[in-house]
Amino acid sequence: xxxxxxxxxxxxxxxxxxxxxxxxxxxxxxxxxxxxxxxxxxxxxxxxxxxxxxxxxxxxxxxxxxxxxxxxxxxxxxxxxxxxxxxxxxxxxxxxxxxxxxxxxxxxxxxxxxxxxxxxxxxxxxxxxxxxxxxxxxxxxxxxxxxxxxxxxxxxxxxxxxxxxxxxxxxxxxxxxxxxxxxxxxxxxxxxxxxxxxxxxxxxxxxxxxxxxxxxxxxxxxxxxxxxxxxxxxxxxxxxxxxxxxxxxxxxxxxxxxxxxxxxxxxxxxxxxxxxxxxxxxxxxxxxxxxxxxxxxxxxxxxxxxxxxxxxxxxxxxxxxxxxxxxxxxxxxxxxxxxxxxxxxxxxxxxxxxxxxxxxxxxxxxxxxxxxxxxxxxxxxxxxxxxxxxxxxxxxxxxxxxxxxxxxxxxxxxxxxxxxxxxxxxxxxxxxxxxxxxxxxxxxxxxxxxxxxxxxxxxxxxxxxxxxxxxxxxxxxxxxxxxxxxxxxxx
Numbered sequence: 001x002x003x004x005x006x007x008x009x010x011x012x013x014x015x016x017x018x019x020x021x022x023x024x025x026x027x028x029x030x031x032x033x034x035x036x037x038x039x040x041x042x043x044x045x046x047x048x049x050x051x052x053x054x055x056x057x058x059x060x061x062x063x064x065x066x067x068x069x070x071x072x073x074x075x076x077x078x079x080x081x082x083x084x085x086x087x088x089x090x091x092x093x094x095x096x097x098x099x100x101x102x103x104x105x106x107x108x109x110x111x112x113x114x115x116x117x118x119x120x121x122x123x124x125x126x127x128x129x130x131x132x133x134x135x136x137x138x139x140x141x142x143x144x145x146x147x148x149x150x151x152x153x154x155x156x157x158x159x160x161x162x163x164x165x166x167x168x169x170x171x172x173x174x175x176x177x178x179x180x181x182x183x184x185x186x187x188x189x190x191x192x193x194x195x196x197x198x199x200x201x202x203x204x205x206x207x208x209x210x211x212x213x214x215x216x217x218x219x220x221x222x223x224x225x226x227x228x229x230x231x232x233x234x235x236x237x238x239x240x241x242x243x244x245x246x247x248x249x250x251x252x253x254x255x256x257x258x259x260x261x262x263x264x265x266x267x268x269x270x271x272x273x274x275x276x277x278x279x280x281x282x283x284x285x286x287x288x289x290x291x292x293x294x295x296x297x298x299x300x301x302x303x304x305x306x307x308x309x310x311x312x313x314x315x316x317x318x319x320x321x322x323x324x325x326x327x328x329x330x331x332x333x334x335x336x337x338x339x340x341x342x343x344x345x346x347x348x349x350x351x352x353x354x355x356x357x358x359x360x361x362x363x364x365x366x367x368x369x370x371x372x373x374x375x376x377x378x379x380x381x382x383x384x385x386x387x388x389x390x391x392x393x394x395x396x397x398x399x400x401x402x403x404x405x406x407x408x409x410x411x412x413x414x415x416x417x418x419x420x421x422x423x424x425x426x427x428x429x430x431x432x433x434x435x436x437x438x439x440x441x442x443x444x445x446x447x448x449x450x451x452x453x454x455x456x457x458x459x460x461x462x463x464x465x466x467x468x469x470x471x472x473x474x475x476x477x478x479x480x481x482x483x484x485x486x487x488x489x490x491x
Contacts, residue, residue, distance in 0.1 A: 005037025006210045009063075009070070010200060012044045013055035016261035017062040019314065020215055020245050020253070023279045025068050027242060028213050030280070030302035032071075040207055041073030044200065045086045046193050062262040066272050067295065072207075080207040085199050092194040095202050095232060096155060096187060104231045105187060107153045108135040109146040131156070131183040155188035157198070157231055165223035170211075170240040170304045177223040185224050197224050205234040213240045213304070240304050243283045244311045253314055265319075269342060269376030273330065274323035283312035292325055324373045335369055335378075336362045342379035348386050363469055367461040381460065385470060389456040389478055392485075396458040400448045407486040409435065409446045410453055414479040423472050425464045453482030 009025040011017065017025075032039040041063070045051040060074060072078025082088060099105035110131075119129040136158065138146075146153070159182045167175040187198035194202075204212060219241045229236050247253045253260060265275055273294070280298045281291065284307050327335060340354045340361065354361065364382040372378035392401065400406060416431040417423075432450065433443050451463050454475055460466065467475050 004210055005032055005035040006040065006208050007032050007037060007213055008040040008042050008204070008207065008209050009068075010042040010044045010203075011059050012047055012050075012196075013052060013059060014047060014050040015055055016263055017059045018260050019262070019265075019279070019282075021059075022062065022066060022068070022262050022275070023245065023282055024213070024215055024242060025063060026066075026276065026279050027284070027302075027307070029068050029070075030298055031211065031213060031304065033299040034302045037210070038071045039069075040078070040080075040209070041070035041076075041083065042203060042207070043074060043084045044196065045084055046196065046199055048086075048191070048193060051086075058263065062266075065266060066262060066276055068276075085203065088199070088203065089193070091206065092188075092199055092202055096194070096198075099157065099187070099231060100155070103158075105155055105157050106136055106138070106184075107143060108156045108184075108186070109138075109143075109151045109153050110135060111151070128181060130181070133184055136184065152190040154186045154190050156184040157187050157228060159184050159224075159227055165226050167219070167222045167226065167239055169219070169222075170238055171243075171307050172219070172241055172309060175219065175222075179223075182223060182227070185228065187228070197221055198228060201225050201228040201232065201234070204237055205229070205232070209237050211238045211240060213242065216241045216244050240307070243308050245282060245314050246311045247314055250311070250313070269374030269378070270319065270323050271326045271330070271338065271375070274319065274326045277322050277326070278319045282314070283308050292322070320373045327372055327374075327378065328370045332362060332366055332369075335375075336365045339365055339375050339378050339382075342375050343383075343386070346379055346383070348379060348383045353386075360469075367465045367469065371459075371461065384455045384457070385466075389454070389481075391456060392452055392482070393457045396448075396452045400452050400458070401482070401486050401489070403445070403449075405439075405441075405445070406449045407483040407490075409441075410449055410479045410483040410486070413446055413450055414476045414483070417467070417472060417479070418476045420472070423468060425468055428467045429464045449482070450479060454478040 007028040009021075009028050011021055011025075029039045031037070043056055043059075045056070056074075063070070070076060072080065073083040077083075096105065100107075108131075115131070118132060122129040135156070160179045163179050165177045165179055165182070167177070169175055185197060186195055188194050203209075222239055222241075226236060245253055262275070266272070276295060276298075277291075277293050280293050280302075284302070286293065286301055286306070336358065340349075343349045343361075344351055344354065349357075349361070361382075364385045365378065368381050369378055372381050412435050413432050416435060417428060420427055420431055432446050436443050436446050447463055448458070451460065451466070452458060454470060455466060470478075
């Protein structure tokens with residue numbers, strides 16, 4: 001493949017970057033990198049009512065966080081800028097004027113009310129609700145009359161009324177649209193702003209886009225855009241429409257299925273590497289059965305031939321499983337750095353504490369991270385190392401603190417640990433086990449209440465790893481406090 005591949009991700013800044021948009025951006029990036037091509041970011045902000053600067057910032061922030069780095073676009077520049085559609089209005093006007101001069105486009109003075117009325121009448125009569133072309137051949141006098149009335153106008157492109165428009169899609173194969181179903185396309189709205197279908201064609205041509213890789217919901221726009229390319233005399237790019245992403249119940253993905261925006265996943269403690277890995281497999285199949293895919297491996301293997309035609313099913317459990325893998329495997333310093341903001345947000349530690357005690361925090365992360373699926377879970381899981389225990393797990397209390405010798409064993413354990421000079425894993429274990437051995441009890445009789453006493457919970461890393469890391473003073477203090485708590489409860 002020649003290195004003339006140029007692809008683009010062109011979001012509308014009317015909300016956050018969602019999982020579907022992130023996958024589109026990723027597949028474009030993978031295709032560009034696999035073919036030594038160029039990945040362009042273009043902001044399609046012609047929807048003046050809904051586009052916001054905050055959305056632009058959020059999209060850029062999310063792409064950067066995911067590591068989806070563009071070659072041309074906002075903040076980078078490039079030879080075909082500006083990369084915001086709102087700054088390209090002169091370019092569109094020039095092309096609209098050309099179409100008008102060539103008789104390929106015309107002014108339409110139909111009001112929204114008139115169009116709605118005709119649409120309703122067509123539906124009642126069992127006809128497809130198409131624009132009837134009544135402004136297509138207005139005389140100069142008729143135009144003047146409408147303008148004297150102060151009517152606003154749109155500009156429409158004349159579409160072929162017969163024949164077919166064929167889309168040769170790199171994923172879906174040949175898709176045929178009957179031209180009789182295509183309306184004369186509005187290319188400029190009554191506010192003078194070009195429509196999405198027109199602006200994106202002008203931009204894709206001007207930015208020399210070779211492959212338009214986008215979501216399947218845009219497939220219905222493609223025949224309109226192909227006719228726009230032809231009217232403007234542009235060379236067609238190649239089209240590839242990615243399969244839809246459906247919820248587990250095969251309905252359209254929405255808020256009720258959980259987080260759907262990239263920033264929501266980030267705030268819930270998912271790692272960018274895990275999301276990228278998950279999205280890579282959402283509608284694309286590698287050759288083998290491997291499911292852990294870093295960006296480098298995905299770039300090497302990615303082809304459009306292996307993109308599935310059928311809808312991809314969004315599965316948060318799988319994402320959590322992949323995230324758990326990266327939590328265990330990524331560099332320990334990195335995971336610690338990523339966990340600290342969650343700890344600060346939860347009030348577990350302060351920024352100042354984090355700066356001065358990084359090595360200690362890292363040790364708590366090291367013994368706990370293989371049990372957590374997200375950074376948020378990990379922050380909760382290590383909280384007891386930094387905060388006093390104010391409550392105990394209820395089930396744990398019923399199971400371990402209600403036994404008649406629980407308080408006594410905790411007091412004996414505290415005394416034994418306090419006497420130790422060598423506070424190591426082996427010595428602390430030996431000290432506690434010797435108590436139950438002497439009393440003819442199982443070791444679990446002291447181990448379970450001790451865990452509950454010093455962590456407030458019944459599960460976690462190895463008990464003696466916790467004891468050593470927590471230190472003698474805190475361990476002994478918490479065991480005695482729990483023993484008193486049990487005695488007070490039983491009295």
